[in-house]
Amino acid sequence: MSTTEPFTIEQFYKFLTTNQLMAGKCTKCGKIHLPPRPLCNNCFSKEFIWTPITGKGRLLTYTTIQVAPEQFQALTPYAVGIVELEGGLKIPGIIQNITKEQLKIGMELTLDFGTHTSSQNWPIWHRYHFKP
Amino acid sequence: MNGKPLVSIISAGMTKFGKHEGLLTRELFAEAALEAFGRCPKLEPKQDIKAMFIGHMGEAYEHQGHTGSTLADWAGLTGIAATRTEAACGSSGAALRSGIYAVLSGLADVVIVGGVEKMTHRTTAEVTEYLAMASDYPFEQFHGITFPGLFALMANAHMHAYGTTEEQIGMVAVKNHYHGTLNPKAQMQKEVALQNVLSSKYVAWPLKLYDCSLITDGASCIILTKPELAKKYTDQPVHIVGSGQASDTIGLYERQTFTSLNATKLAAKEAYEMANITPKQVNLAEVHDCFTIAEILHYEDLGFCNTGEGGKLVETGATRLGGTIPVNTSGGLKSKGHPVGATGTAQVYEMYLQLTAQADKRQVKDAEVGLTQNLGGSGATATVHIYRRDN
Numbered sequence: 001m002s003t004t005e006p007f008t009i010e011q012f013y014k015f016l017t018t019n020q021l022m023a024g025k026c027t028k029c030g031k032i033h034l035p036p037r038p039l040c041n042n043c044f045s046k047e048f049i050w051t052p053i054t055g056k057g058r059l060l061t062y063t064t065i066q067v068a069p070e071q072f073q074a075l076t077p078y079a080v081g082i083v084e085l086e087g088g089l090k091i092p093g094i095i096q097n098i099t100k101e102q103l104k105i106g107m108e109l110t111l112d113f114g115t116h117t118s119s120q121n122w123p124i125w126h127r128y129h130f131k132p
Numbered sequence: 133m134n135g136k137p138l139v140s141i142i143s144a145g146m147t148k149f150g151k152h153e154g155l156l157t158r159e160l161f162a163e164a165a166l167e168a169f170g171r172c173p174k175l176e177p178k179q180d181i182k183a184m185f186i187g188h189m190g191e192a193y194e195h196q197g198h199t200g201s202t203l204a205d206w207a208g209l210t211g212i213a214a215t216r217t218e219a220a221c222g223s224s225g226a227a228l229r230s231g232i233y234a235v236l237s238g239l240a241d242v243v244i245v246g247g248v249e250k251m252t253h254r255t256t257a258e259v260t261e262y263l264a265m266a267s268d269y270p271f272e273q274f275h276g277i278t279f280p281g282l283f284a285l286m287a288n289a290h291m292h293a294y295g296t297t298e299e300q301i302g303m304v305a306v307k308n309h310y311h312g313t314l315n316p317k318a319q320m321q322k323e324v325a326l327q328n329v330l331s332s333k334y335v336a337w338p339l340k341l342y343d344c345s346l347i348t349d350g351a352s353c354i355i356l357t358k359p360e361l362a363k364k365y366t367d368q369p370v371h372i373v374g375s376g377q378a379s380d381t382i383g384l385y386e387r388q389t390f391t392s393l394n395a396t397k398l399a400a401k402e403a404y405e406m407a408n409i410t411p412k413q414v415n416l417a418e419v420h421d422c423f424t425i426a427e428i429l430h431y432e433d434l435g436f437c438n439t440g441e442g443g444k445l446v447e448t449g450a451t452r453l454g455g456t457i458p459v460n461t462s463g464g465l466k467s468k469g470h471p472v473g474a475t476g477t478a479q480v481y482e483m484y485l486q487l488t489a490q491a492d493k494r495q496v497k498d499a500e501v502g503l504t505q506n507l508g509g510s511g512a513t514a515t516v517h518i519y520r521r522d523n
Binding site: 009035061063065067069070071078081082093102105127129 | 257260261264270271272274275276277278280281284285286287288289292333334335336337338339383384385386390427
């Protein structure tokens with residue numbers, strides 16, 4: 001891939017549209033940032049390269065949302081969790097195709113790249129989710 | 133600092149917390165300010181007060197921003213330096229820290245610090261959405277993670293790591309509702325049984341309706357001065373002997389652990405060192421129980437018990453009025469109410485009453501050293517302050 005794309009959160013979401021899960025790697029100290037940042041919070045470098053990461057991970061904690069803002073009310077109840085991917089990178093997201101009884105801390109989940117979200121004016125991003 | 137007073141509180145005021153139909157934030161704040169002025173007859177507000185720091189979370193609630201100068205104007209203090217500080221639900225704890233900076237710098241000898249929020253005219257869905265603005269937008273809000281959801285993620289992690297139970301978490305609500313019945317300014321004035329907490333409907337598993345703080349209108353304020361000037365204004369000042377403020381990642385997901393809030397730990401360390409005391413020397417505390425599980429985390433992060441033992445601490449009754457370390461004698465956010473911007477200085481209001489022996493039915497006997505802890509969002513901001521009675 002090109003390395004000219006900016007190290008922004010918007011670009012992280014743009015990569016999802018082409019089924020790529022990408023993080024920013026600091027070329028000075030090697031720290032991998034998910035989400036990407038314009039400034040390395042470890043060594044203050046601003047030199048990065050995009051690095052692909054796998055979407056397989058382990059569920060660290062979860063909940064089931066029953067009371068939601070209007071935009072998400074049609075989905076209730078929905079499960080959300082924080083997933084640890086390779087290298088200790090952590091991201092949260094909705095967990096789909098799962099029952100409350102099947103949810104377990106430590107279970108393996110896979111990131112699904114999601115689809116275009118048209119429910120908002122901004123941002124128009126793909127809302128990824130996790131599934132067993 | 134070695135335990136010497138940083139600043140002294142010479143007065144305090146607070147509206148009743150609850151539903152104030154037809155009143156705007158500026159009108160609520162004027163009521164709190166008037167109480168503070170009335171409690172301190174030797175103070176000449178227009179002459180003496182040089183600056184105002186206001187905690188206010190959201191202009192969305194009332195479509196009113198620029199709150200610093202607005203409230204100064206309505207409190208009869210037009211002309212003074214007035215600034216709003218925003219740190220979500222930790223806004224007025226942060227305003228207090230700013231007030232301390234101002235007095236210690238020597239730029240202002242007397243300052244008023246307060247907070248306000250007007251929330252009850254909005255629907256629950258609207259309030260849920262506005263509160264969520266204090267969390268990470270692109271990875272939390274965008275993925276439908278609400279504030280109860282964030283604290284539910286912490287609760288589940290704590291239950292999994294330490295065996296904390298839904299019953300123990302619910303006991304925080306039972307305790308704080310009991311305390312609320314003793315506070316005439318609390319929004320909720322009724323006790324709740326544990327079985328009712330446990331059978332209330334889930335908001336975000338394992339947190340239920342009775343695990344959540346309230347949607348509230350209210351305002352609070354305190355007046356600070358230099359310790360050497362305090363006796364000019366009152367015979368009964370309360371001294372702030374420790375102040376800590378710290379930050380953490382805005383996203384919960386980026387943190388090392390979900391069972392502890394590092395900003396609280398950092399702020400507590402700073403405040404304890406400044407006050408030159410250990411957690412065991414604290415007689416009572418007001419902590420940020422935005423959700424019941426939060427109070428359990430705070431017990432541990434403030435050093436009132438060992439890591440993982442917060443659930444057991446509430447179960448023993450140690451944090452109930454009459455226990456070894458009463459927590460949230462005001463009723464806390466859970467029962468007194470949580471007008472988010474006003475919460476930090478409302479905690480200080482309770483501490484002022486307790487340390488001047490004016491807390492009536494909920495008075496902690498011989499209270500000498502108190503602590504308040506105010507949290508912003510899911511813990512990206514925390515302030516901790518330590519108080520000492522005047523001797």
